[in-house]
Amino acid sequence: EAGVVQSPRYKIIEKKQPVAFWCNPISGHNTLYWYLQNLGQGPELLIRYENEEAVDDSQLPKDRFSAERLKGVDSTLKIQPAELGDSAVYLCASSLVLAEGGNNEQFFGPGTRLTVL
Amino acid sequence: AQSVTQLDSHVSVSEGTPVLLRCNYSSSYSPSLFWYVQHPNKGLQLLLKYTSAATLVKGINGFEAEFKKSETSFHLTKPSAHMSDAAEYFCVVSDQGSSNTGKLIFGQGTTLQVKP
Numbered sequence: 001e002a003g004v005v006q007s008p009r010y011k012i013i014e015k016k017q018p019v020a021f022w023c024n025p026i027s028g029h030n031t032l033y034w035y036l037q038n039l040g041q042g043p044e045l046l047i048r049y050e051n052e053e054a055v056d057d058s059q060l061p062k063d064r065f066s067a068e069r070l071k072g073v074d075s076t077l078k079i080q081p082a083e084l085g086d087s088a089v090y091l092c093a094s095s096l097v098l099a100e101g102g103n104n105e106q107f108f109g110p111g112t113r114l115t116v117l
Numbered sequence: 118a119q120s121v122t123q124l125d126s127h128v129s130v131s132e133g134t135p136v137l138l139r140c141n142y143s144s145s146y147s148p149s150l151f152w153y154v155q156h157p158n159k160g161l162q163l164l165l166k167y168t169s170a171a172t173l174v175k176g177i178n179g180f181e182a183e184f185k186k187s188e189t190s191f192h193l194t195k196p197s198a199h200m201s202d203a204a205e206y207f208c209v210v211s212d213q214g215s216s217n218t219g220k221l222i223f224g225q226g227t228t229l230q231v232k233p
Contacts, residue, residue, distance in 0.1 A: 003160070004160070033221075040225075040226070041225055041226065042207050042209075042223030042224055042225055042226050043161070043207075043221075043223050044223070045220055045221065048220065056220065091160070091161070093161075105151075105163060105166060106163075106221060107163075108153075108160040108161040108162075109160050110158070110159060110160040111160065
């Protein structure tokens with residue numbers, strides 16, 4: 001079974017440029033997450049989707065970040081314009097959440113390492 | 118609010134000696150607790166999880182963790198370290214039964230170094 005796929009794996013851009021990351025979750029997983037991982041820290045949730053609905057985007061900086069999950073499968077995360085402080089690893093994860101309070105095992109992709117110059 | 122504290126940012130052991138990575142949690146609800154491992158340039162991999170069943174949880178690669186409610190701890194152990202265990206380890210909490218199902222809170226991570 002294929003895991004969570006992310007692309008690109010690495011991206012280098014200049015500040016003020018736009019950038020987009022793509023994620024393909026594990027087949028059949030209804031819930032998708034985007035996390036931000038700064039160097040030397042644990043991942044922090046940016047946004048969570050249940051199918052195509054964003055159910056928790058409270059940590060997403062909406063002035064420059066946007067995300068979508070059309071058709072409830074693949075997802076893209078965009079930054080426009082990028083700032084120097086956005087340099088980090090962007091992780092995508094997916095899970096199959098069957099019921100409120102159910103076991104929540106998330107499967108992570110390898111991440112996209114963004115460097116903003 | 119739920120949180121986790123990993124008590125050591127860096128742990129160094131010799132190959133073949135025991136590993137102890139410490140984690141304390143804070144949760145308003147009955148928590149689910151996890152340990153994830155992250156090798157360089159690789160995705161996070163689940164080592165083990167506690168979801169209100171047995172308090173001693175066995176995971177992959179010989180790791181195990183014990184849930185101690187009285188101490189709000191979930192320390193990760195392994196009897197004998199291997200060179201391949203060198204990686205970053207994250208203790209994670211997720212609240213079962215809260216409206217935030219699906220939200221994982223990660224600790225800051227512990228870097229495990231294994232010396233030959």
